[in-house]
Amino acid sequence: MGKPELKAKLRAAELAFSGERVRWLLGRTRHIAEVGKLKPVELQELLRSMLAEELERGLILSELKARGPLTVPELSEATGLPGKRVMWHLICMMKDGRVAISGKKEDYYTFSAA
Protein backbone atom coordinates (compact mmCIF):
# COMPACT_ATOMS: atom_id res chain seq x y z
CA MET A 1 0.00 0.00 0.00
CA GLY A 2 1.34 3.44 -0.94
CA LYS A 3 1.97 6.27 1.50
CA PRO A 4 -0.88 8.51 0.19
CA GLU A 5 -3.35 5.61 0.38
CA LEU A 6 -2.31 4.77 3.95
CA LYS A 7 -2.54 8.44 4.92
CA ALA A 8 -6.04 8.66 3.42
CA LYS A 9 -7.08 5.56 5.37
CA LEU A 10 -5.69 6.92 8.64
CA ARG A 11 -7.47 10.24 8.05
CA ALA A 12 -10.66 8.25 7.40
CA ALA A 13 -10.06 6.37 10.67
CA GLU A 14 -9.72 9.70 12.48
CA LEU A 15 -13.04 10.79 11.01
CA ALA A 16 -14.57 7.47 12.13
CA PHE A 17 -13.29 7.89 15.70
CA SER A 18 -14.58 11.47 15.78
CA GLY A 19 -18.02 10.35 14.61
CA GLU A 20 -21.04 9.65 16.74
CA ARG A 21 -21.46 6.00 15.72
CA VAL A 22 -18.03 4.73 16.82
CA ARG A 23 -17.97 6.94 19.91
CA TRP A 24 -21.35 5.61 21.01
CA LEU A 25 -20.22 1.99 20.72
CA LEU A 26 -16.91 2.88 22.38
CA GLY A 27 -18.82 4.25 25.35
CA ARG A 28 -21.22 1.29 25.55
CA THR A 29 -18.80 -1.59 24.90
CA ARG A 30 -18.02 -2.22 28.55
CA HIS A 31 -21.71 -2.25 29.46
CA ILE A 32 -22.55 -4.56 26.55
CA ALA A 33 -19.76 -6.93 27.62
CA GLU A 34 -20.70 -6.79 31.32
CA VAL A 35 -24.38 -7.57 30.84
CA GLY A 36 -23.43 -10.40 28.49
CA LYS A 37 -25.73 -9.31 25.65
CA LEU A 38 -23.01 -10.27 23.20
CA LYS A 39 -20.29 -12.90 23.48
CA PRO A 40 -16.73 -11.48 23.29
CA VAL A 41 -16.31 -13.00 19.80
CA GLU A 42 -19.58 -11.43 18.61
CA LEU A 43 -18.58 -8.08 20.10
CA GLN A 44 -15.21 -8.23 18.36
CA GLU A 45 -16.91 -9.04 15.06
CA LEU A 46 -19.37 -6.16 15.51
CA LEU A 47 -16.48 -3.83 16.27
CA ARG A 48 -14.50 -4.96 13.24
CA SER A 49 -17.40 -4.71 10.79
CA MET A 50 -18.46 -1.31 12.10
CA LEU A 51 -14.94 0.08 11.93
CA ALA A 52 -14.53 -1.26 8.38
CA GLU A 53 -17.80 0.42 7.35
CA GLU A 54 -16.89 3.70 9.02
CA LEU A 55 -13.45 3.65 7.39
CA GLU A 56 -15.07 3.34 3.96
CA ARG A 57 -17.49 6.14 4.82
CA GLY A 58 -14.58 8.25 6.03
CA LEU A 59 -12.85 7.73 2.67
CA ILE A 60 -15.99 8.80 0.80
CA LEU A 61 -16.42 11.87 3.04
CA SER A 62 -12.77 12.86 2.60
CA GLU A 63 -13.17 12.69 -1.19
CA LEU A 64 -16.36 14.75 -1.07
CA LYS A 65 -14.73 17.37 1.16
CA ALA A 66 -11.60 17.55 -0.97
CA ARG A 67 -13.08 17.43 -4.47
CA GLY A 68 -16.56 18.86 -4.12
CA PRO A 69 -19.77 17.34 -5.50
CA LEU A 70 -19.12 13.89 -6.98
CA THR A 71 -21.21 11.16 -8.60
CA VAL A 72 -21.29 7.52 -7.52
CA PRO A 73 -18.99 6.35 -10.38
CA GLU A 74 -16.51 9.12 -9.56
CA LEU A 75 -16.52 8.17 -5.89
CA SER A 76 -16.19 4.51 -6.78
CA GLU A 77 -13.11 5.27 -8.89
CA ALA A 78 -11.56 7.52 -6.25
CA THR A 79 -12.05 5.14 -3.32
CA GLY A 80 -11.71 1.80 -5.11
CA LEU A 81 -15.02 0.61 -3.66
CA PRO A 82 -17.73 -1.03 -5.80
CA GLY A 83 -20.44 1.38 -6.99
CA LYS A 84 -23.19 -0.50 -5.12
CA ARG A 85 -21.29 -0.22 -1.86
CA VAL A 86 -20.66 3.51 -2.41
CA MET A 87 -24.38 3.99 -3.07
CA TRP A 88 -25.27 2.10 0.11
CA HIS A 89 -22.86 4.20 2.18
CA LEU A 90 -24.20 7.42 0.64
CA ILE A 91 -27.79 6.46 1.51
CA CYS A 92 -26.77 5.63 5.10
CA MET A 93 -24.86 8.91 5.40
CA MET A 94 -27.78 10.85 3.93
CA LYS A 95 -29.95 9.40 6.70
CA ASP A 96 -27.39 10.64 9.27
CA GLY A 97 -27.26 14.05 7.59
CA ARG A 98 -23.58 13.71 6.69
CA VAL A 99 -24.04 13.99 2.90
CA ALA A 100 -26.70 15.49 0.65
CA ILE A 101 -27.66 15.44 -3.03
CA SER A 102 -26.38 18.67 -4.50
CA GLY A 103 -27.28 18.43 -8.20
CA LYS A 104 -27.02 16.29 -11.33
CA LYS A 105 -24.19 15.49 -13.71
CA GLU A 106 -25.37 13.76 -16.91
CA ASP A 107 -27.45 10.78 -15.73
CA TYR A 108 -26.09 10.77 -12.18
CA TYR A 109 -26.89 12.67 -9.04
CA THR A 110 -23.97 14.49 -7.43
CA PHE A 111 -23.38 14.26 -3.71
CA SER A 112 -21.58 16.67 -1.40
CA ALA A 113 -20.66 16.67 2.28
CA ALA A 114 -23.40 18.30 4.35
Place this chain on the structure above:
Amino acid sequence: MSAAEGKGTGEFEPLIVAFCCNWCSYAGADLAGTSRIEYPPNVRIIRVMCSGRVDPVFVLEAFLLGADGVLLTGCHPGDCHYIDGNMKAEMRARYIRTCLEEVGLEPERFRLEWVSASEGVKFAQLIKEFTETIKRLGPSPLRVKGHGEA
Protein backbone atom coordinates in the same frame (compact mmCIF):
# COMPACT_ATOMS: atom_id res chain seq x y z
CA MET B 1 14.37 13.00 16.87
CA SER B 2 17.30 14.77 15.29
CA ALA B 3 19.10 13.05 12.46
CA ALA B 4 22.29 13.19 14.53
CA GLU B 5 20.98 10.68 17.05
CA GLY B 6 21.01 7.87 14.55
CA LYS B 7 24.15 8.97 12.76
CA GLY B 8 27.12 6.71 12.39
CA THR B 9 25.34 3.50 13.39
CA GLY B 10 23.59 2.97 10.04
CA GLU B 11 20.78 1.32 11.99
CA PHE B 12 17.17 2.37 11.87
CA GLU B 13 16.31 4.36 14.99
CA PRO B 14 12.58 4.23 15.69
CA LEU B 15 10.59 7.21 16.83
CA ILE B 16 8.25 6.18 19.62
CA VAL B 17 5.56 8.32 21.19
CA ALA B 18 4.60 7.30 24.73
CA PHE B 19 1.50 8.61 26.47
CA CYS B 20 2.10 8.27 30.22
CA CYS B 21 -0.46 8.89 32.94
CA ASN B 22 0.48 11.55 35.46
CA TRP B 23 -0.09 9.46 38.59
CA CYS B 24 1.69 6.18 37.88
CA SER B 25 3.52 5.75 34.59
CA TYR B 26 5.00 9.22 34.36
CA ALA B 27 6.23 8.83 37.94
CA GLY B 28 7.60 5.40 36.92
CA ALA B 29 9.46 7.02 34.02
CA ASP B 30 10.72 9.70 36.39
CA LEU B 31 11.92 7.02 38.81
CA ALA B 32 13.76 5.28 35.98
CA GLY B 33 15.48 8.58 35.27
CA THR B 34 16.35 9.49 38.85
CA SER B 35 17.55 5.91 39.46
CA ARG B 36 19.80 6.33 36.40
CA ILE B 37 18.42 3.24 34.71
CA GLU B 38 19.40 3.31 31.05
CA TYR B 39 16.83 2.91 28.32
CA PRO B 40 16.84 3.76 24.60
CA PRO B 41 16.46 7.46 23.74
CA ASN B 42 13.91 6.70 21.02
CA VAL B 43 10.90 7.50 23.16
CA ARG B 44 9.13 10.86 23.37
CA ILE B 45 6.98 11.01 26.48
CA ILE B 46 3.71 12.93 26.55
CA ARG B 47 2.25 13.33 30.03
CA VAL B 48 -1.52 13.02 30.27
CA MET B 49 -3.60 13.17 33.44
CA CYS B 50 -4.99 9.67 32.86
CA SER B 51 -4.55 6.93 30.25
CA GLY B 52 -8.33 7.27 29.81
CA ARG B 53 -7.70 10.77 28.46
CA VAL B 54 -6.00 9.37 25.37
CA ASP B 55 -8.47 9.48 22.52
CA PRO B 56 -7.87 6.99 19.66
CA VAL B 57 -7.52 10.06 17.41
CA PHE B 58 -4.33 11.03 19.33
CA VAL B 59 -2.76 7.67 18.49
CA LEU B 60 -3.77 7.85 14.82
CA GLU B 61 -2.46 11.42 14.60
CA ALA B 62 0.89 10.29 16.04
CA PHE B 63 1.15 7.66 13.29
CA LEU B 64 0.13 10.24 10.67
CA LEU B 65 2.88 12.55 11.87
CA GLY B 66 5.45 9.82 11.37
CA ALA B 67 5.75 7.91 14.64
CA ASP B 68 7.01 4.33 14.20
CA GLY B 69 5.33 3.15 17.38
CA VAL B 70 2.92 4.43 20.00
CA LEU B 71 2.97 3.34 23.62
CA LEU B 72 0.17 3.97 26.08
CA THR B 73 0.93 3.40 29.74
CA GLY B 74 -1.37 3.71 32.70
CA CYS B 75 -1.93 2.64 36.31
CA HIS B 76 -2.47 -1.03 37.08
CA PRO B 77 -6.14 -2.12 37.05
CA GLY B 78 -7.74 -1.04 40.33
CA ASP B 79 -5.12 1.64 40.99
CA CYS B 80 -6.46 4.36 38.66
CA HIS B 81 -6.57 7.79 40.28
CA TYR B 82 -9.88 8.35 38.49
CA ILE B 83 -11.22 4.88 39.43
CA ASP B 84 -11.68 3.36 35.95
CA GLY B 85 -9.86 5.57 33.43
CA ASN B 86 -7.39 2.81 32.69
CA MET B 87 -10.23 0.38 31.95
CA LYS B 88 -11.56 2.88 29.40
CA ALA B 89 -8.07 3.04 27.92
CA GLU B 90 -8.00 -0.76 27.65
CA MET B 91 -11.29 -0.74 25.73
CA ARG B 92 -10.01 1.99 23.40
CA ALA B 93 -6.77 0.08 22.87
CA ARG B 94 -8.81 -2.83 21.53
CA TYR B 95 -10.50 -0.48 19.06
CA ILE B 96 -7.16 1.04 18.05
CA ARG B 97 -5.58 -2.36 17.33
CA THR B 98 -8.60 -3.43 15.25
CA CYS B 99 -8.49 -0.12 13.41
CA LEU B 100 -4.76 -0.43 12.66
CA GLU B 101 -5.37 -3.91 11.22
CA GLU B 102 -8.17 -2.56 9.02
CA VAL B 103 -6.04 0.36 7.86
CA GLY B 104 -3.06 -1.87 7.03
CA LEU B 105 -0.55 -0.91 9.73
CA GLU B 106 0.87 -3.60 12.01
CA PRO B 107 -1.13 -3.58 15.29
CA GLU B 108 2.15 -4.39 17.12
CA ARG B 109 3.14 -0.77 16.53
CA PHE B 110 0.70 0.15 19.28
CA ARG B 111 1.02 -1.19 22.82
CA LEU B 112 -0.80 -0.66 26.10
CA GLU B 113 1.00 -1.46 29.36
CA TRP B 114 0.47 -0.89 33.07
CA VAL B 115 3.36 0.73 34.93
CA SER B 116 3.10 1.94 38.54
CA ALA B 117 5.05 4.78 40.14
CA SER B 118 7.43 2.31 41.79
CA GLU B 119 8.21 0.39 38.59
CA GLY B 120 11.09 2.37 37.14
CA VAL B 121 12.90 -0.82 36.16
CA LYS B 122 9.76 -2.15 34.44
CA PHE B 123 9.37 1.12 32.52
CA ALA B 124 12.97 0.98 31.26
CA GLN B 125 12.55 -2.69 30.32
CA LEU B 126 9.31 -1.92 28.51
CA ILE B 127 10.95 0.83 26.44
CA LYS B 128 13.83 -1.51 25.56
CA GLU B 129 11.45 -4.29 24.49
CA PHE B 130 9.19 -2.00 22.52
CA THR B 131 12.11 -0.34 20.74
CA GLU B 132 13.36 -3.80 19.74
CA THR B 133 9.89 -4.76 18.49
CA ILE B 134 9.68 -1.63 16.35
CA LYS B 135 13.21 -2.17 15.03
CA ARG B 136 12.14 -5.67 13.96
CA LEU B 137 9.02 -4.29 12.24
CA GLY B 138 11.05 -1.61 10.44
CA PRO B 139 10.19 2.02 9.81
CA SER B 140 6.59 3.10 9.52
CA PRO B 141 5.46 3.67 5.91
CA LEU B 142 4.45 7.17 7.05
CA ARG B 143 7.82 7.99 8.55
CA VAL B 144 8.93 11.56 7.90
CA LYS B 145 12.26 11.67 6.10
CA GLY B 146 15.14 12.79 8.30
CA HIS B 147 13.65 11.55 11.59
CA GLY B 148 16.40 9.53 13.24
CA GLU B 149 17.96 8.47 9.96
CA ALA B 150 21.61 7.63 9.75
